[in-house]
Amino acid sequence: MTRAGFETLTLGRRPEGRTLLTADWVLGHRDGTHRLIHKGEVVFENGEILFAGHGFPGEVARRIDFGTSLISPGFIDLDALSDLDTTILGIDNHPGWAKGRVWPRSYVDAGPYEMYTPEELAFQKRFAFGQLLLNGITTAAPIASLFYREWGETVAEFDAAADAAGELGLRVYLSPAYRSGGMVLESPGQIRPVFDEERGLRGLEDAARFIERQSGRHDDLVRGMLVPDRVETCTTGLLQRTDAVARELGCKIRLHMAQGIMEVETVRALHGSTAPVWLAKSGLLSERLIAPHATNATDEDLRLYAANGVSIVHCPLVSARGGNTLNSFSACRNRGINIAMGTDTAPADMLMNLLVGLITSRINDGVPDRVRSADLFDAATLGGARALGRTDLGHLSPGARADIAVFGLDDAIMAPSIDPITTLVAGGSGKVTRAAFVDGRPSMLFGEVAGIDMASARERIQKQFDGLIAKYPERSWAHPPVAEIFPPSYPIESSAHG
Numbered sequence: 001m002t003r004a005g006f007e008t009l010t011l012g013r014r015p016e017g018r019t020l021l022t023a024d025w026v027l028g029h030r031d032g033t034h035r036l037i038h039k040g041e042v043v044f045e046n047g048e049i050l051f052a053g054h055g056f057p058g059e060v061a062r063r064i065d066f067g068t069s070l071i072s073p074g075f076i077d078l079d080a081l082s083d084l085d086t087t088i089l090g091i092d093n094h095p096g097w098a099k100g101r102v103w104p105r106s107y108v109d110a111g112p113y114e115m116y117t118p119e120e121l122a123f124q125k126r127f128a129f130g131q132l133l134l135n136g137i138t139t140a141a142p143i144a145s146l147f148y149r150e151w152g153e154t155v156a157e158f159d160a161a162a163d164a165a166g167e168l169g170l171r172v173y174l175s176p177a178y179r180s181g182g183m184v185l186e187s188p189g190q191i192r193p194v195f196d197e198e199r200g201l202r203g204l205e206d207a208a209r210f211i212e213r214q215s216g217r218h219d220d221l222v223r224g225m226l227v228p229d230r231v232e233t234c235t236t237g238l239l240q241r242t243d244a245v246a247r248e249l250g251c252k253i254r255l256h257m258a259q260g261i262m263e264v265e266t267v268r269a270l271h272g273s274t275a276p277v278w279l280a281k282s283g284l285l286s287e288r289l290i291a292p293h294a295t296n297a298t299d300e301d302l303r304l305y306a307a308n309g310v311s312i313v314h315c316p317l318v319s320a321r322g323g324n325t326l327n328s329f330s331a332c333r334n335r336g337i338n339i340a341m342g343t344d345t346a347p348a349d350m351l352m353n354l355l356v357g358l359i360t361s362r363i364n365d366g367v368p369d370r371v372r373s374a375d376l377f378d379a380a381t382l383g384g385a386r387a388l389g390r391t392d393l394g395h396l397s398p399g400a401r402a403d404i405a406v407f408g409l410d411d412a413i414m415a416p417s418i419d420p421i422t423t424l425v426a427g428g429s430g431k432v433t434r435a436a437f438v439d440g441r442p443s444m445l446f447g448e449v450a451g452i453d454m455a456s457a458r459e460r461i462q463k464q465f466d467g468l469i470a471k472y473p474e475r476s477w478a479h480p481p482v483a484e485i486f487p488p489s490y491p492i493e494s495s496a497h498g
Contacts, residue, residue, distance in 0.1 A: 005064035012169055012450030014441040017061025018045045023069040024409065025420045028052035029395035034378070036420065042071050044402035047219070047439035052396045066434060068410040070420045073396050074138025074403040074436060075350040076384025078173075078254065078313045079292045079342025082128040082142030082161070084465045087345050091321060093486055097185050100476040100485060101147065104185045107475045108194075115148040115471050120464050122160035127461050129161075129170045130452045131348045133444040135430030136405030138437070139171040139384065139393060141225055141254055141290075143344060147475075148468060152178040152203045152229070155210050166218030167451040169443030171403060173252070173388065174222070175210045178203025179229035180238040183262070185477055193232060193266055200238040204228070208245050215251075219439060224251045225290075231257035231275040232266040239284055246288050252388060254290040254313070258297035260324070276301035276310075285310055290387050292342055294332070295324040306335040311387035314379060316357035318345035328364035329357065330371050340387040341380040349430040350380055351407075358425060373425035402440035408432045 009015055026040030029052065043051040043060060050058075093099045103112065116124070125142070132140050142161065146152065153176035165172040180200025181193045204226070211224025226246050228234050234242075234255070246253045257263065257275040264274060271278040277300060279285050287309035294302070294312045305312065314326050326332065332339055343353055354376040361371040385394030392400050407424055409417050414427030424432070436444040443450050469486070473479045 005062050006445070008062040009064070009442050009445065011442055011445055011448060012167075014047060014439070015062065018043055018050065018058065019440070020056060020060040020063045021066060021071055021404070021406075022063065023066040023071045023406065025070045026052060027070060027072040027396060027421075029073075029397040029400075034374070034381070034395065040071070042396055042404065044404075044437075044440050047402050047441070049396055049398055049400045049402050051398060066406050068408065069434060070407045070409055070424065071396070072136070072405050072407060073381045073394050073400075074405040074438065075136050075380045076139040076340065076388070076394055077132060077137045077343050077348070077350060077380075078141045078290055078340045078384055078387060079143045079315050079344045080128075080132055080137065080140035081144075081343055081345060081348045082140075083124050083144035084461060084468065085346040086145050086147060086468070087318060089469070089486055092489065095189070097189060097191060098477050100472045102183050102185045102191055103147075103475055104477045106479075108184055110474075112150050114150045115468055116464070118154075118156055121154070121157040122164070123457075124461065124464065125157065125161040126164040126168065126452055127454070127457045128348070129164055129168050129172075130449040130454050130457065133168065133170060133436045133449050134433060134447065134454070135343075135347075135349050135351070136407060136433040136436055137170075137343070137348070137350055138403040138405060138443075139173070139388075141173040141227070143227075143342070144177070146177060146179065146229055148471075151182075151199060152176060155206050158210055159214070162214045162217060162222045164451075165221055169221070169438045169441045169450050171221050171438055172223070173225035175207040175224050175226060176203065177227045177229050178207055179233040180235045181233040183232070183266070188477060191262065193270070195235060197235045197237055200228075200235065201241060204238065204242055204245060208249065211249055211251060221439060224249060226251060226253045228253070228255055230259075230263060231255055231279075232263045232270075236278075236282055239279065240282060243284050243286075243288070252290055253288050254292070256292050258291070258301055259293040259295055260322075261296065264296050274298055274301050276304045280304045280308070287311075290340070292344070293319055293324075293326070295319045295326055302332060302335055302337065306337050309338075311338040311340055311383070313340045313342040313387070314357060315342040315344040315353065316360055317343070317349075317353045320356050320360055321345070325360040325364055326357075329361040329375070330365055333375070338383055338386050339379045340384040341376070347430065351424055351428045351430055351432075354380060354425045373422045376425060377421050402437055404435070404437040405433060406435040408434050
C-alpha cells in the first residue's frame with residue numbers, strides 16, 4: 001500500500017468532492033446481503049455512499065488505495081464501553097460482593113459520592129470514543145458503570161460526551177443512564193435492592209430533555225436513546241414511563257436484562273418471574289427495546305423476545321469472561337430474533353468479540369456448522385442497524401451513510417490470509433484497523449484520532465484509573481486495603497532502592 005492521495009485528506013474534516021477508495025477487498029451490499037468485491041471501489045461524497053463495485057464511471061476529486069485491506073461498513077456497537085472499565089478488576093478477583101462490585105451498607109449510610117470529577121467524567125468519554133474509532137467502530141451506544149457514581153449519570157457529562165462525539169467524529173445514540181434502585185450488601189453474600197422511584201423518574205426527565213436538546217446535533221451524528229440501568233434497579237412505574245417517553249420522542253430504549261444470576265434471583269423475588277416475563281405482562285416488550293445480554297434468558301424469555309421484536313445485543317467477551325454465554329446464537333437467530341453486537345468491556349475490540357462469539361456459539365451448539373464468521377460480522381453491521389431502525393447504516397451501497405472501516409489484511413501475525421472475513425474474525429484484532437470514516441469524515445487514520453492525542457491521553461487516563469482504585473476500600477465490605485481487594489497475579493519483588 002502506498003500513501004498516495006492521503007495528503008488530500010484532513011483528519012476530522014469531511015473532504016470536498018467525491019472520494020474513491022480502493023483495496024484488495026470491498027464488502028459491498030446487494031439484494032439484502034453483503035458481497036465481497038475483489039479489487040473493488042467505494043465512492044462517497046457529502047457523507048453518502050454513491051457507489052460500491054468495479055469501474056466507477058464518474059469524475060472523482062481523489063483516489064486513495066488501501067492496498068492489501070478490506071474496506072468494510074464500520075462496526076455498530078450497541079453496548080459500547082465509554083468509561084474506564086472496572087469489570088476487568090474482577091477477572092481474577094472473586095466474589096464480586098467482596099471486591100467493591102456491590103455497595104456495602106456502610107458506604108450507603110455514609111453517603112455515596114462521585115468518585116471522578118466532572119472533568120474526569122468528560123475526559124474518559126472522549127478517550128473511550130477514541131478507542132472505539134481505533135477499533136473500526138463508527139456507531140456507538142455508550143455504556144458505563146454506575147458502581148462508582150453517586151447514583152445515575154449527569155446531563156453535564158453527556159453534554160460533554162455529545163460534543164466529544166462531534167469533535168472526534170463518532171456516530172452516537174445516548175443520554176444519561178438513570179435508575180430507581182440499587183443493590184446493597186447487608187452482610188457477606190446478602191444482597192438486597194433498595195428503591196427510590198422518584199429519583200429514577202427525575203433521571204428519566206433529565207434524559208428526555210437531553211434528547212430533545214441534543215438529537216440531530218453535529219450533522220446528525222448525535223441522536224438519543226433512553227438507557228435505564230440494569231432491569232433489577234428499575235421499578236414497573238419507571239419502565240412504564242420510559243416506554244411512554246420513548247414513544248413520544250421516537251427513540252429506542254436499551255435495558256440490560258437476562259444477564260446474570262443476581263438479576264434473575266432479584267427480579268424473581270420482586271416480581272415472581274424472569275425480567276422478560278415481567279415486562280411482557282406490563283406490555284413493555286416491543287421493537288423499541290434493545291436488550292443486552294440474554295445470557296440467562298430462558299426459552300420462554302427468548303420466545304417473548306421473538307414475538308415482540310426485541311433485539312439482543314450480544315457481548316461475547318465480557319460474558320464469557322464471567323463464565324456465561326448466549327445459548328445460543330444460532331438458536332436466537334432461528335427464532336427470528338435480531339442480534340446486534342456490543343463490546344461492553346475493555347478492550348473495546350469488536351473483532352475479538354466476533355471471535356469469542358464464534359467459538360462460544362459452536363461450543364453451545366456442539367457442532368461447527370450452524371454459525372459462520374459472516375453471521376457474527378452481519379450482527380456487528382446489519383444487526384446493529386436493524387436494532388436502531390436505520391436502513392442507511394451497516395452496509396456499503398448507494399444511499400447509505402459513508403460510515404466505513406478499513407482493516408489491514410497484510411498483518412504478519414494473522415498470516416496467511418484466506419477469505420477476508422474469516423481471516424479477520426479468526427485471527428484479527430482491532431489493532432489491524434487502518435481507518436474509520438464517519439459520515440464521510442476521516443475520524444481515524446493509521447492510529448491517529450481526530451480531536452485527541454491518544455498516546456498522551458493514555459497516560460492521563462491511567463492516573464485517573466489509579467485514583468479510582470485507591471478509593472475501593474471505602475466501597476468494599478469491611479474496607480480491606482487495595483492490596484487485599486486486588487492482589488497481584490504473582491508476588492511482586494521490588495528493588496531495595498525502589
